Amino acid sequence: MVIRVEHELHTRRKGRNAGVGLLLVGFIAIVFGLTVVKVLQLDDIRQFETFDHAPRPQLVPIPEVTE
Amino acid sequence: MTDFSANDHTTHEAGMGDYFALLKPRVMSLVVFTALVGLLVAPVPVHPFLGFVAILCIAVGAGASGALNMWWDADIDAVMKRTVGRPIPSGRVAPGEALGIGVALSGFSILLLGLATNFLAAGLLAFTIFFYLVVYSMWLKRATPQNIVIGGAAGAFPPMIGWAVATGGVSIESLLMFALIFMWTPPHFWALALFVKSDYGRAGVPMLTETHGRDATRRHVLVYTLLLVPVALGLGLTSIGGPVYMAVAVVMNAWFLKGAYDIWRRDDAACEADKHRVEIKVFKVSLYYLFAHFGALLAEAALRLYGFGGWSW
Numbered sequence: 354m355v356i357r358v359e360h361e362l363h364t365r366r367k368g369r370n371a372g373v374g375l376l377l378v379g380f381i382a383i384v385f386g387l388t389v390v391k392v393l394q395l396d397d398i399r400q401f402e403t404f405d406h407a408p409r410p411q412l413v414p415i416p417e418v419t420e
Numbered sequence: 421m422t423d424f425s426a427n428d429h430t431t432h433e434a435g436m437g438d439y440f441a442l443l444k445p446r447v448m449s450l451v452v453f454t455a456l457v458g459l460l461v462a463p464v465p466v467h468p469f470l471g472f473v474a475i476l477c478i479a480v481g482a483g484a485s486g487a488l489n490m491w492w493d494a495d496i497d498a499v500m501k502r503t504v505g506r507p508i509p510s511g512r513v514a515p516g517e518a519l520g521i522g523v524a525l526s527g528f529s530i531l532l533l534g535l536a537t538n539f540l541a542a543g544l545l546a547f548t549i550f551f552y553l554v555v556y557s558m559w560l561k562r563a564t565p566q567n568i569v570i571g572g573a574a575g576a577f578p579p580m581i582g583w584a585v586a587t588g589g590v591s592i593e594s595l596l597m598f599a600l601i602f603m604w605t606p607p608h609f610w611a612l613a614l615f616v617k618s619d620y621g622r623a624g625v626p627m628l629t630e631t632h633g634r635d636a637t638r639r640h641v642l643v644y645t646l647l648l649v650p651v652a653l654g655l656g657l658t659s660i661g662g663p664v665y666m667a668v669a670v671v672m673n674a675w676f677l678k679g680a681y682d683i684w685r686r687d688d689a690a691c692e693a694d695k696h697r698v699e700i701k702v703f704k705v706s707l708y709y710l711f712a713h714f715g716a717l718l719a720e721a722a723l724r725l726y727g728f729g730g731w732s733w
Binding site for chain 2: 362365366368369372383386387390394
């Protein structure tokens with residue numbers, strides 16, 4: 354008897370698994386796209402950099418030198 | 421010894437197409453169109469990607485409510501010829517699977533819409549799904565022949581959600597877009613019911629043609645069309661209307677009203693004699709009617725980009 358590795362069941366599931374895979378890839382693309390758009394919509398990029406409230410030298414505004 | 425068989429009926433596994441059919445793709449296309457118009461005619465511009473995600477969420481939410489409706493109405497669907505081939509009654513998808521998909525997609529679409537845009541739009545989407553499943557499917561559909569009147573609200577929310585996505589609010593424009601679909605649904609549906617031989621009675625669903633007779637249905641078509649006219653024309657006087665919309669609305673309302681009047685004047689003998697020619701025509705006109713109104717709103721919005729459109733130029 355020939356052992357059939359690939360059963361019809363596998364073929365049928367292949368379509369479903371590929372579908373779920375595509376949906377997941379699509380979901381990742383949406384979340385990534387949303388992140389990019391939301392960040393770019395911030396007027397000042399420093400708003401994003403202060404997400405953890407930790408002081409950073411680059412975020413401290415440089416005082417203007419006056420005579 | 422034989423190969424083991426996994427393709428008999430008891431072990432049938434649904435494919436992606438079967439799950440997609442649960443989402444009622446044809447209903448979804450109308451939802452996408454009206455929601456897109458609601459979003460594009462709003463005075464606040466939306467980033468194209470956010471707009472795309474919002475429309476996707478609204479479409480998935482509508483699909484989820486379709487799946488939940490199929491789960492709840494599986495017993496009715498199994499009795500009626502038109503619906504017996506749907507995924508659940510035909511045995512391709514288990515009822516529990518449809519319920520799971522419906523609940524999961526509802527939660528997914530509402531949450532993502534809220535995070536991507538705003539929570540008013542998400543709340544309206546949640547209410548739409550609740551309305552379609554609980555108010556229409558569970559409560560009204562089997563209880564009253566006016567089911568389609570109130571239940572039609574579920575199909576009327578998408579442009580309002582689209583508007584809320586852009587503006588974050590509700591206004592007279594979005595309420596009138598809602599009212600346009602809400603008032604259009606009954607005459608559209610009853611014109612169909614007058615020429616399609618349905619088995620709703622056998623399924624235990626009260627339909628106006630069967631509970632109150634065809635004459636009463638004809639009267640209802642005329643009355644609801646008369647009520648629809650001021651809503652359609654009123655929308656033209658708001659900030660999203662304009663001369664183009666108004667011209668389309670006047671022509672389409674006159675056409676639809678003439679059809680409703682023709683239906684009202686007929687009796688069963690006349691319908692049988694010409695094989696429901698007028699009813700079929702009015703049903704088609706009702707489809708053009710909705711498409712033309714929302715298309716005209718879109719045209720006004722496009723003209724506005726070039727300094728035309730609206731009443732101000």
